[in-house]
Amino acid sequence: xxxxxxxxxxxxxxxxxxxxxxxxxxxxxxxxxxxxxxxxxxxxxxxxxxxxxxxxxxxxxxxxxxxxxxxxxxxxxxxxxxxxxxxxxxxxxxxxxxxxxxxxxxxxxxxxxxxxxxxxxxxxxxxxxxxxxxxxxxxxxxxxxxxxxxxxxxxxxxxxxxxxxxxxxxxxxxxxxxxxxxxxxxxxxxxxxxxxxxxxxxxxxxxxxxxxxxxxxxxxxxxxxxxxxxxxxxxxxxxxxxxxxxxxxxxx
Amino acid sequence: xxxxxxxxxxxxxxxxxxxxxxxxxxxxxxxxxxxxxxxxxxxxxxxxxxxxxxxxxxxxxxxxxxxxxxxxxxxxxxxxxxxxxxxxxxxxxxxxxxxxxxxxxxxxxxxxxxxxxxxxxxxxxxxxxxxxxxxxxxxxxxxxxxxxxxxxxxxxxxxxxxxxxxxxxxxxxxxxxxxxxxxxxxxxxxxxxxxxxxxxxxxxxxxxxxxxxxxxxxxxxxxxxxxxxxxxxxxxxxxxxxxxxxxxxxxxxxxxxxxxxxxxxxxxxxxxxxxxxxxxxxxxxxxxxxxxxxxxxxxxxxxxxxxxxxxxxxxxxxxxxxxxxxxxxxxxxxxxxxxxxxxxxxxxxxxxxxxxxxxxxxxxxxxxxxxxxxxxxxxxxxxxxxxxxxxxxxxxxxxx
Ligand SMILES: Nc1ncnc2c1ncn2[C@@H]1O[C@H](COP(=O)(O)OP(=O)(O)OP(=O)(O)O)[C@@H](O)[C@H]1O
Ligand SMILES: [Mg+2]
Numbered sequence: 241x242x243x244x245x246x247x248x249x250x251x252x253x254x255x256x257x258x259x260x261x262x263x264x265x266x267x268x269x270x271x272x273x274x275x276x277x278x279x280x281x282x283x284x285x286x287x288x289x290x291x292x293x294x295x296x297x298x299x300x301x302x303x304x305x306x307x308x309x310x311x312x313x314x315x316x317x318x319x320x321x322x323x324x325x326x327x328x329x330x331x332x333x334x335x336x337x338x339x340x341x342x343x344x345x346x347x348x349x350x351x352x353x354x355x356x357x358x359x360x361x362x363x364x365x366x367x368x369x370x371x372x373x374x375x376x377x378x379x380x381x382x383x384x385x386x387x388x389x390x391x392x393x394x395x396x397x398x399x400x401x402x403x404x405x406x407x408x409x410x411x412x413x414x415x416x417x418x419x420x421x422x423x424x425x426x427x428x429x430x431x432x433x434x435x436x437x438x439x440x441x442x443x444x445x446x447x448x449x450x451x452x453x454x455x456x457x458x459x460x461x462x463x464x465x466x467x468x469x470x471x472x473x474x475x476x477x478x479x480x481x482x483x484x485x486x487x488x489x490x491x492x
Numbered sequence: 493x494x495x496x497x498x499x500x501x502x503x504x505x506x507x508x509x510x511x512x513x514x515x516x517x518x519x520x521x522x523x524x525x526x527x528x529x530x531x532x533x534x535x536x537x538x539x540x541x542x543x544x545x546x547x548x549x550x551x552x553x554x555x556x557x558x559x560x561x562x563x564x565x566x567x568x569x570x571x572x573x574x575x576x577x578x579x580x581x582x583x584x585x586x587x588x589x590x591x592x593x594x595x596x597x598x599x600x601x602x603x604x605x606x607x608x609x610x611x612x613x614x615x616x617x618x619x620x621x622x623x624x625x626x627x628x629x630x631x632x633x634x635x636x637x638x639x640x641x642x643x644x645x646x647x648x649x650x651x652x653x654x655x656x657x658x659x660x661x662x663x664x665x666x667x668x669x670x671x672x673x674x675x676x677x678x679x680x681x682x683x684x685x686x687x688x689x690x691x692x693x694x695x696x697x698x699x700x701x702x703x704x705x706x707x708x709x710x711x712x713x714x715x716x717x718x719x720x721x722x723x724x725x726x727x728x729x730x731x732x733x734x735x736x737x738x739x740x741x742x743x744x745x746x747x748x749x750x751x752x753x754x755x756x757x758x759x760x761x762x763x764x765x766x767x768x769x770x771x772x773x774x775x776x777x778x779x780x781x782x783x784x785x786x787x788x789x790x791x792x793x794x795x796x797x798x799x800x801x802x803x804x805x806x807x808x809x810x811x812x813x814x815x816x817x818x819x820x821x822x823x824x825x826x827x828x829x830x831x832x833x834x835x836x837x838x839x840x841x842x843x844x845x846x847x848x849x850x851x852x853x854x855x856x857x858x859x860x861x862x863x864x865x866x867x868x869x870x871x872x873x874x875x876x877x878x879x880x881x882x883x884x885x886x887x888x889x890x891x892x
Contacts, residue, residue: 290730311729311734312729312730313728313729313730313731313732313733313734313735314732316729316730316731316732317732321730322730328724328726328727328730329724329727330719330720330723330724330727331723331724332719332722332723333716333719333720333723337716337719337720340713340716341716341717341720341728341731341733342731342732344713344716344717345731345732345733346732348713349732350732350733350734351733351734351737351738352713353714353737353741354712354713354714355708355709355712355713355714355715355741355745356495356708356709356712357495357712357713358495358496358497358708358711358712359711359712359713359716360497360711361495362713401727401731405731405732
């Protein structure tokens with residue numbers, strides 16, 4: 241039994257079958273890549289997992305509990321974090337505040353009225369946020385406004401915000417899309433680091449095959465909303481169906 | 493000190509000093525001088541308004557400044573607060589304590605209902621829902637609920653009212669356990685006269701408390717969450733935070749501030765009418781907040797102060813006053829000057845306000861507070877330093 245079990249999920253947009261009978265099992269402590277051509281339904285699948293979309297049928301179980309019908313914040317509280325294709329951070333707040341907020345969310349839950357004591361008196365939480373920033377090498381930028389960060393830093397900040405919550409499952413939608421080579425290398429290194437240090441289960445959507453093959457333990461290939469094959473990176477590399485459906489296009 | 497950083501504490505001290513000394517500071521000219529008659533603003537009725545509207549806009553800023561949700565119906569809470577207070581005067585006694593307590597509570601309950609419904613939408617739809625609620629409240633108060641509000645005439649206290657807690661010798665005007673709001677002492681110094689009124693000092697203390705509480709809220713985790721909601725609701729949700737109760741609390745707190753302001757208005761003058769809830773009154777609150785500086789701590793006090801000053805002082809400058817001022821000049825110049833100045837004073841104060849508002853919105857998105865900070869930076873010959881409000885403004889620009 242994986243930490244995440246997707247069974248028979250269907251999702252239609254009008255006449256378009258975006259997801260057709262998707263079955264997927266992600267084992268704890270693995271990095272599971274989901275690849276597939278444009279429009280294959282990868283993002284749609286992620287949206288179902290975080291509660292942004294409700295599937296027409298099927299079930300999604302996370303750690304033995306159904307995710308369906310829960311609001312995004314409830315699913316996040318269950319331990320699923322998401323990194324977006326374009327970083328979703330609090331651009332008007334400082335880098336430090338960006339990390340403090342998930343710390344509070346982790347400790348206090350979805351809502352807690354804490355309107356009198358200043359943030360700076362919350363020593364344990366501030367220390368935790370600082371340690372996290374230190375870990376991603378951003379402590380020197382703690383008091384900068386997040387909107388002023390470079391794209392790469394924004395991405396690192398977003399990952400720090402997810403990591404500090406110690407999620408059980410982290411979902412990453414094209415974490416290196418549009419990045420320069422050097423940034424991509426950095427991101428791979430950061431993700432590997434997270435992997436070895438924290439053992440967080442990750443599901444990662446990626447077009448960049450180098451990223452996929454250097455990180456993933458398992459790979460699912462999605463085509464036209466349906467899983468085509470699933471296997472280890474070596475199996476996927478040599479699978480003729482995959483070559484035809486996907487890898488052939490990108491000429492790897 | 494008091495749980496504030498040094499900088500915030502200094503700001504609080506400045507506000508305390510200014511409010512306590514306002515009867516002196518705002519009366520800089522001798523009573524009988526023509527400048528004094530035109531520009532002295534340190535008389536109790538106006539001072540009370542400075543403080544009361546300051547409280548109102550400080551509360552409004554907790555909602556609009558922190559979360560970015562623009563309520564266009566905030567005057568409804570002010571009005572409800574006033575009605576609640578006058579009812580306490582009618583039923584219990586002229587003691588202001590139960591009256592003000594009830595106005596805060598009733599406004600709070602009222603804002604739970606309006607907030608719960610309006611917060612189902614955001615952006616312009618939220619604003620329109622609040623506006624609709626406020627206009628409904630106005631219409632109800634004006635006609636349907638006449639037994640409660642005395643409709644067009646307005647609610648006031650009559651000799652026939654029960655006032656069950658009023659003893660035999662109780663004052664026949666609002667008082668604080670026997671100390672009448674209207675009692676005052678006047679200090680005459682040379683040509684100057686300074687009036688210190690109990691009512692104003694009550695409002696001033698409330699303003700200080702309201703301001704202090706707002707600093708605490710701004711610096712608390714709750715305040716940070718509200719700013720995060722303004723910045724990115726999607727991220728809030730995916731961080732596991734439920735934005736609804738945060739928003740609702742911000743709305744309620746803000747409504748209670750307005751209720752306090754409404755109660756104080758009634759405590760200063762124990763009658764009220766539906767027009768207090770009219771949409772223009774709500775619009776005025778928005779203008780005050782933007783003029784002063786949205787999301788800044790001190791902006792609400794500045795914005796409401798400037799508008800109340802224009803409304804009460806500049807509006808009184810008529811042609812006769814202008815003739816007095818420029819009378820010494822040769823006739824053609826006198827007439828020329830009057831022709832120039834006249835459209836902007838007296839009834840024309842709206843024009844002055846409109847222009848000022850435009851200048852602020854276009855050049856100083858951080859409000860007059862940002863303007864002040866720029867000036868201060870100039871004087872410090874540190875014009876290179878970036879003020880907090882400048883950063884806000886830059887952020888706003890980049891967000892557009
Ligand atoms: N909200 C929506 N409404 C209608 N159609 C949608 C919606 N979201 C996605 N689709 C469609 O569903 C299909 C799958 O989209 P999805 O975004 O999941 O693809 P993807 O695999 O993430 O592609 P890419 O690699 O380009 O990101 C596409 O044809 C898309 O146009
Ligand atoms: Mg996609």
